[in-house]
Amino acid sequence: MEERRAGALVFHLDLSQPLYEQILQQMRQAIAKGEIRPGDKIPSVREMAQALRVNPNTVSHAYQELDRDGLTETRRGQGTFITTSPERIERFRQTLARRVTQEFIRQMQAFGFGWDDIRALLREAQDDSRET
């Protein structure tokens, strides 16, 4: 779980998953949380590759997925930019939240936990995090 920086962004990469997916995921999060703003230019493929000590192709793969998500726009010869539409970002964030929540519930129920169990476990997790 190595930490690497690219401008204001901080990345945590390990080898248990595809690198391009980790980059993709963490870019999505940075966009969703507003750490990078609509319209912002993100680091060039080569810059990012150098900062993360990763092959440019790997970064490029991640950037192309971001484009498919509609979170970025690529201008050949100019660079890659966050979409100027905050609505699109928010829509992405909401869709994703619902999907993650559904999947969480599905798993818990598959192991025989009911709504009360789920709520109890969440409360427990929240209490733990308060102490920390």
Added chain:
Amino acid sequence: MEERRAGALVFHLDLSQPLYEQILQQMRQAIAKGEIRPGDKIPSVREMAQALRVNPNTVSHAYQELDRDGLTETRRGQGTFITTSPERIERFRQTLARRVTQEFIRQMQAFGFGWDDIRALLREAQDDSRET
């Protein structure tokens, strides 16, 4: 999402994930929910492979993981059996529930959702499920 049977067990297999993981996960669930009881013998690798129309290597891979979980015991020449200790099963179930919950919260927070958002989304999901 094809349905296949092996004795009392019903499996749902699709192709979007590794087969061995799907089998593993659904075996864990069957054990956790008590659909298979402590001490029960589970089908041999070959039987299971035939029933699921799947490569024996795939079943074998899943069974090895169950052993590592401590949910099964393999007795040379006799076959594979669910652990005789219900406590061990319950401990596994609790540990897993906490791990899944932690991971869920980690993801939601990574996308900028707070505790209130999480609770709201869960309530929404519960309401949806009631209507259905």
Added chain:
Amino acid sequence: MEERRAGALVFHLDLSQPLYEQILQQMRQAIAKGEIRPGDKIPSVREMAQALRVNPNTVSHAYQELDRDGLTETRRGQGTFITTSPERIERFRQTLARRVTQEFIRQMQAFGFGWDDIRALLREAQDDSRET
């Protein structure tokens, strides 16, 4: 415009466009026209690469796009298969036909042609093709 064969399939590749897009496009057409049937296995990445005298990565890129289109399903360790759902294929074909038609009309109108001109040009093209 070189012709290359892979099993029953015939490909025409040139260098004026990305190779992976040409492969993608011609696979889509083969599927849409029913030259490959639902459920069929398509040649492995390596077979196809060899047949087309192209790098396996290039074929892989095309196959991944087909997956995204929902026209194929990939089973790791087994190969790539045409979706078993003919409806999905037909839906793809219809959507694409409408998109292509819209674009055609848009272009013609942008150059000052009206509906009558468009119909006349089509009739002319059809007559030409009859003579050939």
Added chain:
Amino acid sequence: MEERRAGALVFHLDLSQPLYEQILQQMRQAIAKGEIRPGDKIPSVREMAQALRVNPNTVSHAYQELDRDGLTETRRGQGTFITTSPERIERFRQTLARRVTQEFIRQMQAFGFGWDDIRALLREAQDDSRET
């Protein structure tokens, strides 16, 4: 899809295609539709670049293609002018219409649509446009 003006001309630029092609295409259309008349002077590369907020190289690339089309003539030290021959413009327009039509038909047939399908889709598109 941003709108930008250069004298009497209005351009719609987006980022999904090369800028020089969009400029080229829209210049061709303006000439074909007579929005710019034979013999007219068109803005200099620099003026145009400034008006469209675009790199001069980009405009230059588009102008060179127009010259190759025979739609413009560049006179050293004086600027770029629309050809004085209306016949040449009309010939260009006809050629282009045939090329676009051929390409449209080729695509439709590649996806297994016949003449009847094509006509039906066009009629459908026309009906849709009437309602709007």
Added chain:
DNA sequence: GTGGTCTAGACCACG
């Protein structure tokens, strides 16, 4: 300078 494509060749996960 930017991103996109392609190759060659390696290694991994899965069945």
Added chain:
DNA sequence: GTGGTCTAGACCACA
């Protein structure tokens, strides 16, 4: 054997 990922390094199109 299958597909997926990664690297290194080349070349192209675009601004």
